[in-house]
Amino acid sequence: MTKKAAILVAGGRGSRMGGPVAKQYLPVAGEPVLMRTLSVFYHVDPAIDLILVLPQNDFLYWKELCKDYQFTIPHRLVAGGNSRFQSVRNGLNSLKPETELVAIHDGVRPFVKQEVIEESFEVAARAGSAIAVIALKDSIRKLRDDGKSFYEERQYFRLVQTPQTFLVEKIKKAFAVTELQQFTDDATVYENQGWQVTLISGNAENIKITTPEDMDYAEFIAAKQLSDR
Template sequence: MQTYVVIVAGGSGKRMGSVLPKQFLLLKNKPVLYYTINAFLKALPECKVIVVLPEDHLELGKEIIDGYFDEQRIQLTVGGETRFHSVQNGLKLVEEEAIIFVHDGVRCLVSDELIRRCYETAMETGSAVPAVECRDSVRIITEDGNDPVDRSKLRLVQTPQTFHSKILLPAFAIDYKAWFTDEATVVEAFGLKVTLVPGEERNIKITNPIDLVIAEKILEE
């Protein structure tokens, strides 16, 4: 079965405090986006990659692909107003029945093991959503103040969120809702349950300047 990877890299970099979107910032002299794309091309040699970028930075994305990769394996498309719409744009380029990964462009440390775990689970159950345990104490804000939450019942969701195309494509044909925060919430709104798989602590999302420092140390290891 064919495998597609939709890499969502439409972020603006506001929290990073940079004019340049975070997916283009350098990490050990290469763009963050390079590591993300390369991780999937190594783990899934036959996959097709779709990179969703801000319209203003399509040319920069093309430069990265031309400089580091076989451009025949990678397609570019423009992001939308929200993550939902960006993923929707990427899915329009899926041309056949497939296992589809949807991954944050700035989760550049995703491992071969996690990618394979998601693939195998999605082949078996139709979905695979990586998640890690919550280590911190958690409280929920209420009208009267705040209350503790049992963290043992909480999971922090990561990507790549992975689905059979027969599930993901029709799910993304439904109308957008403001509470769609990831692909799992869309699939659940479509009426299906998702399968959680163990994520990885090192599969961090580059959001703030300190994350670049952490990512560099992990790469050095």
């Protein structure tokens, strides 16, 4: 059986949330965001190696939070770096030698569908990569330096989500470089090697919780999921 891992990156301080507690630790429908995210990956594959990348100073707080919520899903903690790139690289360096596929996911995206995760592993095993994306609904315009704007055909664009899943040997090679400004996500690091990424369909509910408004929407999604069961 292919050995899989998931690196959940949650190294941010949550400054845009405007409160004393970072967004990844806030409860949604009674359960902290990170616990929800870990649970989704665990239920896809209970044998998956779950790696949670957090600021080193948050380790004790997280362990106490797990005790408070009686959260027992097995996972490993890895210290984050000064940037997302460095945090992901720390996670990659912690992978077990036998790991063949790894999904890299934003810890504050707790509503990714299990089917998206499953497909990401299946496609990455064949193609080397699998990047979750969704189509745009709104019209878009491109701004120029002179202040003018012009229309763009939205069908040629996609919004990028996570998970972004890869063959381990390829993504580790991709991250063995100096960090560059254009590395906005894992796909751009992979592409820097000259490799084309493969896109898969994500899900619209897979929001990245960043602001207080996102928390309100997250509560709505969680309530809807509960009522749909």
